[in-house]
Amino acid sequence: MWKIYALLSAVFAALTAIFAKVGIQNVDSNLATAIRTVVILFVAFGIVFVTGTHAQIPNITKKCWIFLTLSGLSTGASWLFYFRAIQLGKVSEVAVIDKFSLVLTIIFAAVFLHEGLSIKTVAGALLMTAGTILLL
Helix, strand or coil, rough: CCCHHHHHHHHHHHHHHHHHHCCCCCCHHHHHHHHHHHHHHHHHHHHHHHHHHHHHHHHCHHHHHHHHHHHHHHHHHHHHHHHHHHHHCHHHHHHHHHCCHHHHHHHHHHHCCCCCCCHHHHHHHHHHHHHHHHHH
């Protein structure tokens, strides 16, 4: 089932780039990011309250709060840089460089989470790196 969610994530990420490029015309990229963030905030908390998972908030550990906060800060930085990049460049070129995050994620997962690297994963990461370099 996770593969279906991952594929849907990829589809919506692609649509995000297209919608954002059209939406940021004549709008400051930081303001556009803030508007997008507010929309996401309402949607995410709407889902949390509709599903009743808001009751779990008191059970979240300090460690989880710290790492979720760091994740949120990283996401915010990523979005701010991404929106500025697509405002200044072509979405098709920005997206390729942005998706180099896949290779960085593989490396970070191996280093920090001690996830194993298969030959297939290393080969895929090398191909993604080559593709990114080719399209620069």
